Amino acid sequence: MTTSRPFKRILKALGLGAYFTFALGPVIWIAMMSLKNPNDVIASPPKFVFTPTLENYKIITVGRHAQGVETVRPDYPRYFLNTLIIASATVVVSLLLGTFAAYSLARFSFRFKEDIAFTFLSFRFAPELMIILPLYVVFQKTGLIDSYSGLTAAYQLITLPFLIWVLRGFFEDIPREIEQAARVDGYTWWGVFHRISLPLIKPGIAAVVILSFIFAWNNFIFSMILGGERTQTITLGILGFIGYERVLWGQMAAATMICVIPELILAFLVQNYIIRGLTFGAIKG
Amino acid sequence: MTDQVSRAKHPNPPQRSLPYLLTFPAMIALIGILYPFVLGVYYTFTNYTLTEPGDIQWVGLANYVEIFKAIDFWKAFGVTFVFAASAVMIELALGLGVALLLKDAFPGVRILRSFLIIPMMIPPIVSALMWKVILLPTNQGVLNHILGLVGIRPIAWLGDSATALVSLILIDVWIYSPFAVLIFLAGLQSIPKEPYEAAQVDGASDWFMFRKLTLPLLTPCIVLVTLFRLIDSLKVFDIIYATTKGGPAGATTTLHIQSYFEAIRWFRMGRGMVYLFVLWFLCFIFSKALSRLWTKVLIR
């Protein structure tokens, strides 16, 4: 005897409602904070009903502000651009370097293969604090401090192992017959690779791109220590709203909302592929 | 990873050196941290103080002995472990549960699937700061305010050693359960329908199908989520740094946080590196075990 359908549906709705309240509630609260004036932002008790204002957004994008309201220097658009450049460059470089590595780990047999694969994964183990100071010295000596290329190189530590590991799974899922057929037709490994294999894992690439972009976008320690005035990123920018006097919560919240936009856009663009994509990656029925 | 893989032999590469050539650039990009890592390990055997960089002396195992004898180290070890284990287990359970709820199509499911990633999109350190506001101890905090509406007295979430760690686990789960949901969703969607249809014809209950069919087929996903989330939550730093900095009274001090105090605040690099090296070692052990499990499971 199966449980009644409507009962199940109600349970499902309750479950989903509970989770999404949990997941999106704080986000809605942050959005509300971004629309509040400084007095309302941390009013006690917290205000759910208030007069919204776009002042915070105006301040951080255009720099205009009312008298008496404290603000930080309106450099936010520049931080935004910096992070966009660095995160995009990171993902592109990771793709270029990692796709080949993932392919060879998936397709060929060679000595030390599993060791190399595990080594790639192991680069993720090092706690940031452990490597940051000597890395800083290295960067200093090679002049990579406060440079886009330096940060892109450092960010590879975050994105590359993840990308290799996941794409390897995707490549392994491609049925061998397809590739073997192409070989028989006379393609070199490169031909097979870029004509057959790569297109087949476009969904996987899309999935890994959005996740790597998010990881690179959100990073804090590397950009703080290895970056500088020219390359200040958005995470550091948002933290900059912790002023001397008080924390500018409203502006910080507005900055956070804006910060999410590129990631959201990218997510929408690849949404279809993510679901379809990860399907082929992890497991196979 | 699949039956096909185990059946077909991995072909030999056209040139013996090709695989190495292909993996070489990626390796080079990452090899840069070997030097800092080895240097870090070297420092664990010295008395390197950041403000006296010219005066580094070898002390052998002295740092290790001192640290392992102190109860603070084991307390931090315990906190690290409890945090990681709890966060991963909750994220697994929640991830699977929500994925099960979202796998079938219904009006609006695609929007929900897109929105669920939003918590991950905010930089964790910023999320933690915002959560700090939500969790303010008096009823200035939103959570306390809402609980107050149903008569519960305000709780000092991050300011009371009894609830601080729980609050941090809550924040971690909030940020990262979308990761688990995403992976499980993908896994669930590629499970073939036939076994289920057959089982239903045979009169199996939902619970039976879940236990005997879904779970085993999802094992690779479970291992994947556990692997990545375990490494990251053992190493967690941003969330704790932005909220409690390890307080109150050490209730939320993990190995990584303690190393921050030792190395950056108190300039005792030698000791700080010991904490970090132990942390690295923990990640190493667990990942080794999990990746072995994964290869075994997938060959099956």
Add this chain to the structure above:
Amino acid sequence: MANLKYRFSSRLVVAILSGLFVLLFSQCTKKNRPGSAEIHLLLNRHPFTESILRFIPEYERMTGVNVSTLLLSEEEYFEKLITELSSRSSFYDLFMLGFPHLWQYAKAGWLEPLDPYIENPNLTPENWDPDDFFPELIACSRWNLEQGAGMGEGPLWALPVNEEAYVIFYRKDLFERFHVKPPSTYEEVYRAAKILSRNVDGQQIYGFGHRGVRSWSTIHPGYLTAFASWGARDFDESMHCVIDSPRGIQITDLFIRTLREGGPPGWPSYTWYEGKEGFLSGRFAMWFDANHQAAAFENPAKSRVAGKVGYLLPPAGPDGQIRSSTWVWSLAMNAASKNKDAAWRFLAWATSKDMLQRTVPYENINPTRRSVWEDPKTVEATNWDRGEYRRTAQLLLSKYARIRWTPSTYVTQAGDRWAAALQEIYEGNRTAEQALKDAAEDINQMMRK
């Protein structure tokens, strides 16, 4: 259908990426004015730094020197600073310091002594007037590098730009309403805090507020003031940690009890800004912290308690002595800098009478030069509570406020461990005696290395 969408979005992505790379390269090739000197400043967010920033374009026009600055919030600032200095980077020429860092960095050899520059008539304008600085503040910035002694002697390591001492801000209206006399001893603070922790007109008020996070900066303001006023010390002459002296235990016990029974819940999580906001929004009856926060409290645009704030000198200890702690922000020069002369010229300009005066309207109080403090414009800007603010500030600066830490490079270490002990007492895990004894032992051990 999906294919078409994919092709479009992939073209869009390629277009965006190419645009970004073009931008990237254009950034790399941007050059500064050829041939001009350049100095780099690493600064934390502070009214002084933020106000000086406004005037930098003027300085650049005046001198032709490029000044680039990186501004960070305080926590991140010190982390970046220690990374830079410990690797002997010469990139940043000038930076901000508090005295614990001044002691640490001076001992490590990272700071450039400033006396030669002050005395050099080619580099320092004639009317710069070094004696105009409050002598107490200059003394704070001199140290002869001897652990446990020597403050006020030795080279000048930095120039003070901002000073604060500690007062108890109190809500005159609440004290009047509940007939509580403004406290003049710490026992009275305790009693007042308990009486005033109550529900007032529907809002829960807490009697007493203070910082609480696990950091030496929690020890430093009100607590250290109370500690010193009670006659206790951090280290004795031979640099032995004595925070667990009987007097130290007494005052710590009283202080924590005040927080537990008359303070807000969750005290260990209170940062300075949370506490300050607590007072600003009217939720505390008393707040024991930096006196210049008055500027925020008295600003009706931000504060709900403007006009209702009173300023109390810190209470006296059992021997009738008031001993306030103090904090000085200073600007220092990197010993590894490659542009020391240019850096000094900027430093002198930024700390000149004129510039310090011009930063006052941007809330850079308390000024470190006597002429600026007594300037009519400053007097008008700080005339809160009918002059009571100025009276207390003046008394503190001249009589009661000193650095209460023994000069050493261990302030942050000892302070962090000390604050952890306070949290243990507050949570009830340990008594004051046990916690302080353990902390003292740990600190002594830390210093034996």
